[in-house]
Amino acid sequence: xxxxxxxxxxxxxxxxxxxxxxxxxxxxxxxxxxxxxxxxxxxxxxxxxxxxxxxxxxxxxxxxxxxxxxxxxxxxxxxxxxxxxxxxxxxxxxxxxxxxxxxxxxxxxxxxxxxxxxxxxxxxxxxxxxxxxxxxxxxxxxxxxxxxxxxxxxxxxxxxxxxxxxxxxxxxxxxxxxxxxxxxxxxxxxxxxxxxxxxxxxxxxxxxxxxxxxxxxxxxxxxxxxxxxxxxxxxxxxxxxxxxxxxxxxxxxxxxxxxxxxxxxxxxxxxxxxxxxxxxxxxxxxxxxxxx
Numbered sequence: 001x002x003x004x005x006x007x008x009x010x011x012x013x014x015x016x017x018x019x020x021x022x023x024x025x026x027x028x029x030x031x032x033x034x035x036x037x038x039x040x041x042x043x044x045x046x047x048x049x050x051x052x053x054x055x056x057x058x059x060x061x062x063x064x065x066x067x068x069x070x071x072x073x074x075x076x077x078x079x080x081x082x083x084x085x086x087x088x089x090x091x092x093x094x095x096x097x098x099x100x101x102x103x104x105x106x107x108x109x110x111x112x113x114x115x116x117x118x119x120x121x122x123x124x125x126x127x128x129x130x131x132x133x134x135x136x137x138x139x140x141x142x143x144x145x146x147x148x149x150x151x152x153x154x155x156x157x158x159x160x161x162x163x164x165x166x167x168x169x170x171x172x173x174x175x176x177x178x179x180x181x182x183x184x185x186x187x188x189x190x191x192x193x194x195x196x197x198x199x200x201x202x203x204x205x206x207x208x209x210x211x212x213x214x215x216x217x218x219x220x221x222x223x224x225x226x227x228x229x230x231x232x233x234x235x236x237x238x239x240x241x242x243x244x245x246x247x248x249x250x251x252x253x254x255x256x257x258x259x260x261x262x263x264x265x266x267x268x269x270x271x272x273x274x275x276x277x278x279x280x281x282x283x284x285x286x287x288x289x290x291x292x
Contacts, residue, residue, distance in 0.1 A: 004280035006076040011091040012273040013069040016266060020062045023262050027055050030254065033245060047251035054255060096222050096272055097292040099279070103212050106286055110204050113287025117204065120197040128190050204285065211282045218275040225268040233261040 031051045037043035074084040111117055240257040243249030283290045 001280045001284055003076070003079045005277045006072065006079055007091060008094065008273045008276050008280070010069070010072040010076055010088070011094050012269055013065065013072045014090050015269045016065045017062060017069060019262060019265050019269070020058055020065060023258070024055065024058050024062075027051065027058065027258070030241070030258075031055065034251070037245075042247060043251065050251060050255060054258070094272060094276060096226070096275070099215050099219055099292050101290065101292075103209065106212065106282070106290075107205050107208050109288070110208060110286050111201060114204065114285075115287075117197070117200055120193070120200050123193040124190070124197050126193075128193075208282065208285055211278050211285070215275065215278045215282070218271050218278065221271045222268065222275060225264065225271065229264050230261070230268060233257070233264050237261050 031048070034043055034048045034051050038045060038048050073088040077084050077086050077088060237254075237257040237260075240249055240254040244251060244254045279290055279292070
């Protein structure tokens with residue numbers, strides 16, 4: 001899970017740089033438009049300076065992102081036992097796929113697959129068997145026998161015998177206490193084993209529920225970004241570009257739309273990365289690979 005999480009962080013670092021690169025190209029085109037409008041007296045020098053300032057901010061942000069990229073490469077190399085300076089290729093594009101699994105089914109799979117839960121269940125069954133045997137050892141033991149004699153010159157003889165063994169009856173209070181003590185100890189051990197098993201089940205269920213909730217929340221946010229927020233931000237930016245070129249809107253309107261789109265795209269990929277990281281964290285709890 002840790003290696004996968006580091007891999008997803010590397011993807012995010014690359015994606016952030018890609019977004020800045022795309023926005024930088026867009027802003028460069030916009031600066032050319034501003035320069036033409038300024039030369040024709042259709043815009044102010046302040047608009048041109050604002051555009052250039054925004055471009056410098058993108059350059060500065062990219063340097064920070066490149067440092068983050070290098071740190072993520074070094075970390076991932078360390079996790080896979082490679083030197084920090086070893087080359088690390090760019091991760092493949094990470095796509096969103098809905099999470100189809102249900103909480104109850106995942107929890108049951110975890111109960112069936114996790115080795116420490118299997119071990120705890122084995123202890124429960126073992127101690128229940130010991131308790132049952134201990135209880136049976138203190139019960140009366142009945143035995144019936146049949147004897148036969150072949151007597152020459154007389155009728156054959158048969159004798160039916162019955163025998164009852166009371167383990168606690170002939171040792172006085174000491175014997176009775178001995179069996180009571182064994183029964184109590186066996187019962188206590190069985191209860192402890194069951195309590196330990198239930199505690200592990202509850203802990204596992206809680207951990208799965210926390211991660212499952214995060215996955216479903218990220219799923220909702222990702223779809224909202226995809227279907228509503230980012231398309232609207234792109235429309236707003238296109239409208240601001242057209243409006244500025246035609247002189248119907250001011251430069252500040254374009255800059256605000258420009259920043260909004262970049263922020264939403266960065267938030268989207270952050271959510272997408274967190275989504276896959278949570279799924280990676282869930283797999284060890286379930287005891288098998290979870291892949292939507």
